[in-house]
Amino acid sequence: xxxxxxxxxSWDPEASVWISETDIPGMVIEADTLAEFxxxxxxxxxxxxxxxxxxxxxxxxxxxxxxxxxxxx
Numbered sequence: 001x002x003x004x005x006x007x008x009x010s011w012d013p014e015a016s017v018w019i020s021e022t023d024i025p026g027m028v029i030e031a032d033t034l035a036e037f038x039x040x041x042x043x044x045x046x047x048x049x050x051x052x053x054x055x056x057x058x059x060x061x062x063x064x065x066x067x068x069x070x071x072x073x
Contacts, residue, residue, distance in 0.1 A: 003053075003060045007045070009037050011068035018066070025052040034066055 020029035031037035
């Protein structure tokens with residue numbers, strides 16, 4: 001069986017961090033950089049899926065996107 005999930009990183013300008021939006025239960029990420037966000041996602045996604053979805057030894061895919069808005073002067 002193959003499962004698919006998504007993780008979206010959005011920039012919060014007030015907090016100056018990347019925050020997560022995801023359908024992986026229990027996974028919340030805040031990071032200063034996209035590299036830190038991606039590293040946390042790679043570490044946390046399998047842990048959260050094992051803990052909250054009882055998924056172990058299965059193949060999953062995670063679609064990762066990032067969104068940041070900025071003004072053009």
